[in-house]
Amino acid sequence: MANVTKQKVPTIQAPKGMHDILPGDQELWAKVRKTAKDIADYYNFLRIDTPLLERSDLFERSIGFQTDIVEKQMFTIKTKGKEELVLRPEATAPVARAFIEHSLGQTLGLPLKLYYEGAMFRYEQPQAGRYRQFHQLGFEIISGDDDPILDAQIILVFFRFLEGLKIKDVTVGINSIGCKNCRPGYRRELQAFYRGRRGELCEDCKRRLDTNPLRLLDCKVPGCQPVKENAPIAVDHLCNACRSHFRTLLEYVEELGLPYRLDHRLVRGLDYYTKTVFEISGDGGIALGGGGRYDYLIELLGGKNSPAVGWAAGLDRIVEFMKAKGIAAASRLKPKPSLIYIGELAKKKSLKLVEELRRAGLEITEMLGRESLNAQLRNADKIHSPYALILGQKEVFEESIIVRDMKSGVQETVPLAKLVEVIKKRLK
């Protein structure tokens, strides 16, 4: 501490793609979390928290080996033992793991509704609204069958969540990518179609043709668009079961009056999705979250056949979206009466007085350690304190305190014993 030579110490920045959530944003974040909890409570979703670290094979088996997430976006950690752990890139697989591990289907019954909220990690190039550590909120319904009414409800819950945050003009894009019976056929057809036009495709698409044909539909290169427009559509190749599932889902969504649009090009990047996939975007096309049905995930991880459906929302994006749209007010300190002291004696007394007021249930603020009366008053003004409670030497002797109305400037000296009563009465 007593460094005489003043040399410059290099500063340290947060790691790439990781950001701080500063005090000014905390209120907004709290509001988002509170809204999520309220929605969860209403629709009977139970909170679950899973570890930040998981075994890497959990994601390899669930998300899929060939996905970008597993191939190159996982933060891996080698423990001192031989375990290889990863910082979770998403939480659906961990929730499924926990569901199986603790036999939650038995203890809590089906359909089981769960929700989570927390940090996820993906090693990729950061961009606005895209971080290496980001926060997701997710809702999942695990059931004994694949009833489309659950797909409809999960989408509804997403809408209600955004509605609770006053985010308007959102649309949901919905598609069905089939099940293990019909998807392979569609895949083959899509591949065959694209192979015939290989020459017209961009380099990426040529590569996708073999690695991940469904992704061909995501390509934004202008040259590929004409090909894409004529490409076979997933919905046309669904098996009877999937087709009827999709149709029924749309009927429910229609019945709910949700603003959806069919999006034949919508596919998800994770292998475990089946049938329904959807994505909700805000005004301006920013993807706020997405999800879908994952009927085989739990089986894939060694559990019983338990179809499920869920979604995840990017909270960082939602917070930024709300700020950009002016929905969020900058957080401000709550205006409370300010305790102000003058001189050593009053200072000494103040520390304890704060405790007494706290015990009496009176919320106040103070600037202990700030000696100047002017500065203390200025602060009281800045945070819009209705009253300044001024304690000086004289007041300490008299066991009284000055109550100053900050608006009018009118002051009154009241006995300390009556302070709580007086303030409570005035605040009404």
Place this chain on the structure above:
RNA sequence: GUGCCCGUAGUUCAAUGGUAGAACGCCACUCUGUGGCAGUGGUCACGUGGGUUCGAUUCCCAUCGGGCACCCCA
């Protein structure tokens, strides 16, 4: 991982191959036990490292960080 752009006080922005200014903020004083207004003064910055140069915040390189696009997604 690839390509392009960017990096100056706490914040928003200037200027400059000869070590930097403003506004707002913050602090103090005017006003030693009374805030808001005003005046005055003060505080605080060239992301980091190397190179070219007599001299670099400025030019070059690297690195770190940010942004955009690709990729992918939340």
